[in-house]
Amino acid sequence: MLNHVHLLTLSHRHAKLKEIGEIVAAFEGGGRLRDRLTAIRQSQKVDELLYLATCNRIVLLFTTSREVNAAFRQGLLGEESVAAMAEMQHLTGMNAIYHLFEISSSIDSLVVGERQILGQFRDAYQQCRDWDLVGDDLRIICDRTALAAKDVYNNTRIGEKSVSVVSLSMQQLRKFRPAPASRVLMIGAGQTNVLVAKFLKQAGHQHVTVANRDRRRAETLASTFPHGEGIALSDLGSYAKGFDILVICTAAAEPIITPEMFHWLLAGEAPEDKIVVDLGVPADVCERTIATHPFHYIGMEQLRVLADENMGFRREEIKRAHGVLHKHLGELETTYRQRLLERALAHLPEEIKAVKDSAVNHVFAKELGQLDPATHDLMLRMLTYMEKRCIGIPMKAAREAILG
Numbered sequence: 001m002l003n004h005v006h007l008l009t010l011s012h013r014h015a016k017l018k019e020i021g022e023i024v025a026a027f028e029g030g031g032r033l034r035d036r037l038t039a040i041r042q043s044q045k046v047d048e049l050l051y052l053a054t055c056n057r058i059v060l061l062f063t064t065s066r067e068v069n070a071a072f073r074q075g076l077l078g079e080e081s082v083a084a085m086a087e088m089q090h091l092t093g094m095n096a097i098y099h100l101f102e103i104s105s106s107i108d109s110l111v112v113g114e115r116q117i118l119g120q121f122r123d124a125y126q127q128c129r130d131w132d133l134v135g136d137d138l139r140i141i142c143d144r145t146a147l148a149a150k151d152v153y154n155n156t157r158i159g160e161k162s163v164s165v166v167s168l169s170m171q172q173l174r175k176f177r178p179a180p181a182s183r184v185l186m187i188g189a190g191q192t193n194v195l196v197a198k199f200l201k202q203a204g205h206q207h208v209t210v211a212n213r214d215r216r217r218a219e220t221l222a223s224t225f226p227h228g229e230g231i232a233l234s235d236l237g238s239y240a241k242g243f244d245i246l247v248i249c250t251a252a253a254e255p256i257i258t259p260e261m262f263h264w265l266l267a268g269e270a271p272e273d274k275i276v277v278d279l280g281v282p283a284d285v286c287e288r289t290i291a292t293h294p295f296h297y298i299g300m301e302q303l304r305v306l307a308d309e310n311m312g313f314r315r316e317e318i319k320r321a322h323g324v325l326h327k328h329l330g331e332l333e334t335t336y337r338q339r340l341l342e343r344a345l346a347h348l349p350e351e352i353k354a355v356k357d358s359a360v361n362h363v364f365a366k367e368l369g370q371l372d373p374a375t376h377d378l379m380l381r382m383l384t385y386m387e388k389r390c391i392g393i394p395m396k397a398a399r400e401a402i403l404g
Contacts, residue, residue, distance in 0.1 A: 001333055004047075004063050005141065007096035008073065009103075010088045011057035012110050019087065024053045034131050041133055045076055048135040050142065052103075052124040054117065056110045061100060063137050068092070094329060097141055101325045104145050105152040106159075113159040113314045118149045140336055148328035155324060158317040161310035165303045166192060168310075169277050170199040172298045176275050178245055180204035185243035185265065187233070187257075188250040189217045192279050196247055197221055209243075211236055242267035249279035255286035262289045271295045279303075341395075349391050356387050 046062040189212035212218035219230030
């Protein structure tokens, strides 16, 4: 059953992200992804094809009656990816489909429980369908894959307890119940603080000052808030507006917030109620600052411990998730058997109709012609009724046999 389904994949479990990126670049380079995938299908190497690429994996799901050996894979992937090709995991049949279930439900993700992968899978499926790469078999498989993933997300707790340090830091921040009118001083305008800014906007914060080495970048990020201001990092030494919340994440090799700098940023205010969120690696707030000023500190070590605990919780939920996926694998097999039946019996209506037409127009044409109009019409209606019933009876019997 479904032994013609194959899956080639390379993920963070078996390769470095750079190697994965090389294969993705080989497929997508020069905006030629559609042309490359279409050429693979038109070469008759595969019958149907789905391509999925994320930051930490590449997946090729396809159907073929040919042997998928080293030569086949080289022809499929192209010369550009020969080095990494040997590392690609090859699964067939129900094993391939089950692994696709694991991917879409984030069981096999770099971060277990993150829902983004289901959206990426759906986008990839729709794209390949729009490009006429997906046929009936992969449609059935992908529809069931999406249902299985949704079932995992809805009926297990695999997505609970955040493992993102940004999310965790904002959860810890909310415990102090800062007012939306709090003054936020954000140092650094990199990707981490861009994510922090999204959380701050959701919480209703409006007064945000962003300091960054590139002042224009600071101004761009600050402009997303009603009362935002962007300044250069070098201007911190003259910043005298104070703060209630300090968020810092930079690439500096040495701590930026020394006791002296912290004292200056306080602008004469008491430190006791101040909140400092330090997401720098290494830390941007030096230990002496923490030791000499009594403020609320949220740092990476604390967040990492929480992230590890939450990841442990999510891994426990994987056991329940596997039970859900096995149920859907069985349902997929039943659905596919039914579809095979529908294909096998697709000719039945036309053949039965042809038998009726032959009986009416040839075999019994003379006898029917001798009937009065009312009786003739009744006979035709009876035959049409029997035609429809004769189509349904074998279909129903075969379907019940499969379900049984």
